[in-house]
Amino acid sequence: xxxxxxxxxxxxxxxxxxxxxxxxxxxxxxxxxxxxxxxxxxxxxxxxxxxxxxxxxxxxxxxxxxxxxxxxxxxxxxxxxxxxxxxxxxxxxxxxxxxxxxxxxxxxxxxxxxxxxxxxxxxxxxxxxxxxxxxxxxxxxxxxxxxxxxxxxxxxxxxxxxxxxxxxxxxxxxxxxxxxxxxxxxxxxxxxxxxxxxxxxxxxxxxxxxxxxxxxxxxxxxxxxxxxxxxxxxxxxxxxxxxxxxxxxxxxxxxxxxxxxxxxxxxxxxxxxxxxxxxxxxxxxxxxxxxxxxxxxxxxxxxxxxxxxxxxxxxxxxxxxxxxxxxxxxxxxxxxxxxxxxxxxxxxxxxxxxxxxxxxxxxxxxxxxxxxxxxxxxxxxxxxxxxxxxxxxxxxxxxxxxxxxxxxxxxxxxxxxxxxxxxxxxxxxxxxxxxxxxxxxxxxxxxxxxxxxxxxxxxxxxxxxxxxxxxxxxxxxxxxxxxxxxxxxxxxxxxxxxxxxxxxxxxxxxxxxxxxxxxxxxxxxxxxxxxxxxxxxxxxxxxxxxxxxxxxxxxxxxxxxxxxxxxxxxxxxxxxxxxxxxxxxxxxxxxxxxxxxxxxx
Amino acid sequence: xxxxxxxxxxxxxxxxxxxxxxxxxxxxxxxxxxxxxxxxxxxxxxxxxxxxxxxxxxxxxxxxxxxxxxxxxxxxxxxxxxxxxxxxxxxxxxxxxxxxxxxxxxxxxxxxxxxxxxxxxxxxxxxxxxxxxxxxxxxxxxxxxxxxxxxxxxxxxxx
Numbered sequence: 001x002x003x004x005x006x007x008x009x010x011x012x013x014x015x016x017x018x019x020x021x022x023x024x025x026x027x028x029x030x031x032x033x034x035x036x037x038x039x040x041x042x043x044x045x046x047x048x049x050x051x052x053x054x055x056x057x058x059x060x061x062x063x064x065x066x067x068x069x070x071x072x073x074x075x076x077x078x079x080x081x082x083x084x085x086x087x088x089x090x091x092x093x094x095x096x097x098x099x100x101x102x103x104x105x106x107x108x109x110x111x112x113x114x115x116x117x118x119x120x121x122x123x124x125x126x127x128x129x130x131x132x133x134x135x136x137x138x139x140x141x142x143x144x145x146x147x148x149x150x151x152x153x154x155x156x157x158x159x160x161x162x163x164x165x166x167x168x169x170x171x172x173x174x175x176x177x178x179x180x181x182x183x184x185x186x187x188x189x190x191x192x193x194x195x196x197x198x199x200x201x202x203x204x205x206x207x208x209x210x211x212x213x214x215x216x217x218x219x220x221x222x223x224x225x226x227x228x229x230x231x232x233x234x235x236x237x238x239x240x241x242x243x244x245x246x247x248x249x250x251x252x253x254x255x256x257x258x259x260x261x262x263x264x265x266x267x268x269x270x271x272x273x274x275x276x277x278x279x280x281x282x283x284x285x286x287x288x289x290x291x292x293x294x295x296x297x298x299x300x301x302x303x304x305x306x307x308x309x310x311x312x313x314x315x316x317x318x319x320x321x322x323x324x325x326x327x328x329x330x331x332x333x334x335x336x337x338x339x340x341x342x343x344x345x346x347x348x349x350x351x352x353x354x355x356x357x358x359x360x361x362x363x364x365x366x367x368x369x370x371x372x373x374x375x376x377x378x379x380x381x382x383x384x385x386x387x388x389x390x391x392x393x394x395x396x397x398x399x400x401x402x403x404x405x406x407x408x409x410x411x412x413x414x415x416x417x418x419x420x421x422x423x424x425x426x427x428x429x430x431x432x433x434x435x436x437x438x439x440x441x442x443x444x445x446x447x448x449x450x451x452x453x454x455x456x457x458x459x460x461x462x463x464x465x466x467x468x469x470x471x472x473x474x475x476x477x478x479x480x481x482x483x484x485x486x487x488x489x490x491x492x493x494x495x496x497x498x499x500x501x502x503x504x505x506x507x508x509x510x511x512x513x514x515x516x517x518x519x520x521x522x523x524x525x526x527x528x529x530x531x532x533x534x535x536x537x538x539x540x541x542x543x544x545x546x547x548x549x550x551x552x553x554x555x556x557x558x559x560x561x562x563x564x565x566x567x568x569x570x571x572x573x574x575x576x577x578x579x580x581x582x583x584x585x586x587x588x589x590x591x592x593x594x595x596x597x598x599x600x601x
Numbered sequence: 602x603x604x605x606x607x608x609x610x611x612x613x614x615x616x617x618x619x620x621x622x623x624x625x626x627x628x629x630x631x632x633x634x635x636x637x638x639x640x641x642x643x644x645x646x647x648x649x650x651x652x653x654x655x656x657x658x659x660x661x662x663x664x665x666x667x668x669x670x671x672x673x674x675x676x677x678x679x680x681x682x683x684x685x686x687x688x689x690x691x692x693x694x695x696x697x698x699x700x701x702x703x704x705x706x707x708x709x710x711x712x713x714x715x716x717x718x719x720x721x722x723x724x725x726x727x728x729x730x731x732x733x734x735x736x737x738x739x740x741x742x743x744x745x746x747x748x749x750x751x752x753x754x755x756x757x758x759x760x
């Protein structure tokens with residue numbers, strides 16, 4: 001077997017029965033692996049209308065066919081389930097070594113079903129698999145859990161676990177592997193918590209065979225060279241991390257500020273990658289097989305926020321920074337550290353706090369509601385305090401743990417939530433960058449940037465520059481990026497490889513590893529297929545075309561100042577064409593012939 | 602001049618490209634256990650250290666080898682391993698103070714770095730030059746100079 005291990009590990013947490021079954025190789029060919037293949041399994045086995053936190057939902061850990069190989073920066077895995085935050089199919093991917101270790105242990109997927117009554121963790125050493133009692137680590141944070149479970153198993157084991165936030169079902173809880181790598185979005189950690197599954201601990205020692213070693217080595221060298229020679233993939237991300245984007249987005253007036261009231265933050269440079277490198281960076285860090293090394297090992301010496309940790313990513317620095325009206329990088333790094341330690345998605349956590357600040361300043365949220373706590377824009381101390389309160393569901397944190405949409409709705413003003421399909425949008429103002437707005441509105445997991453990163457062409461000019469303010473050509477651009485990313489995610493690749501390579505190189509790697517010939521067209525078509533499969537799941541879950549929209553603030557209130565002053569999102573000019581080009585009807589439902597064409601009928 | 606593989610843990614990102622390249626070169630597949638180089642990472646501190654055969658001058662593996670399978674050819678830096686002479690007694694495994702000679706049950710042989718005959722795959726694969734294959738004298742000079750630089754800076758501050 002090449003690329004795929006050919007085995008799925010199934011763990012029923014209710015009956016404690018552990019079984020192994022063969023991977024359906026026809027499905028593997030069509031849906032590749034990771035995000036695609038796991039979504040196919042979810043679609044086949046789970047009713048999309050299921051309560052995400054019920055035992056009927058399933059939780060799948062899935063590396064891709066390129067994970068574990070030396071394909072550059074391609075060692076990732078996806079966690080696929082129905083997300084409790086957005087009610088859509090959730091696929092959150094993460095780097096580090098965990099996904100590759102699952103491959104070495106011999107599995108294309110680990111499927112968890114049912115729910116345990118008492119806390120458990122799964123211990124895998126190749127074909128030996130056992131559920132063990134986790135009551136000793138229940139309640140512990142991510143870092144301590146990781147250390148303790150390694151002490152109980154193997155000191156070199158790879159650990160993916162939840163923190164207190166996942167245990168307490170915070171709707172945007174993450175799953176953390178190797179302490180600092182996050183399957184962050186959509187609340188996959190809460191699903192794990194609902195199943196009383198504290199961790200998955202893996203040691204894998206099996207070889208991964210490659211179908212065509214010669215072609216593989218050649219494809220690796222080509223991809224490596226292109227990524228490493230690219231100014232973003234090879235230089236920018238290692239020097240400054242993803243946080244290099246703060247000053248870039250601010251310079252084009254599209255850095256959402258104070259809960260998206262504005263698109264420009266005058267003191268943003270204090271939060272940028274340049275400042276991070278100069279004042280905090282200890283060294284860059286890379287995930288498994290990575291040639292980019294965007295990870296940041298950092299140190300804060302200010303005693304108030306002192307920590308030795310990793311991060312922050314751009315979206316995190318923006319969220320706890322500009323979106324909360326804060327320019328104190330010490331506090332931002334601390335908030336990021338707490339999110340990793342407690343197991344929270346930084347984007348939803350930060351923007352939910354920003355939403356609370358907005359509601360408070362508007363007088364909608366009062367001191368009576370907050371237990372006397374003033375929650376104002378620019379207050380770094382309160383922001384950091386709220387992160388802990390959310391994870392522990394303490395005081396107002398118990399309500400914030402539901403995410404900004406449910407929180408704002410509770411106070412009668414859901415329009416204060418800067419979210420799509422109840423998931424918070426990240427760090428790119430759709431009023432200033434038209435294509436990303438269309439992507440937010442149509443993304444299969446709601447507010448999310450990593451499934452159609454049109455910021456590349458619209459702002460960075462990669463691979464070619466598009467006018468950020470134009471709507472023409474954007475539907476086609478968004479679709480191309482969404483399809484490419486769906487296929488790319490499904491291989492186990494990191495999105496950042498697209499700073500250097502594209503479908504052609506990925507198809508070559510995939511063909512060489514698996515022995516199944518993928519042309520560039522086959523690869524893109526697989527992406528289209530995966531996208532439509534996810535769409536079908538969401539439609540069946542009741543998340544229909546009426547939710548393909550943006551918050552009113554972005555459609556009606558122009559950006560008040562800065563380089564994108566006066567702009568609003570012109571989503572209505574793009575959405576109908578998007579549906580049409582996708583082969584969907586006016587309500588956003590895929591037409592029968594489209595499903596036929598993609599072998600989804 | 603003698604060349605050695607020099608590691609710089611301060612630059613290592615923990616990506617393990619060296620491990621993958623080594624195992625692929627040796628077996629044309631991916632099996633980290635077959636790699637002659639291993640990387641250990643400390644997640645809390647964010648530090649990674651690559652480990653491989655040091656090609657010791659006074660090599661314990663050569664001293665204890667009863668058959669001459671572990672040997673050093675005259676005038677060479679490399680500690681040579683001859684599988685044909687090896688009786689798999691694993692004395693070298695026990696003698697190596699670094700744990701860099703490993704017995705592999707899959708191939709029934711001792712795994713230790715042979716510098717890929719002077720063209721080490723790990724060095725070529727490292728994206729950040731945390732492993733280098735360089736002249737011994739240059740490697741020590743650059744390290745000494747880096748330390749001297751710290752002295753220089755300290756003196757400049759005092760002055």
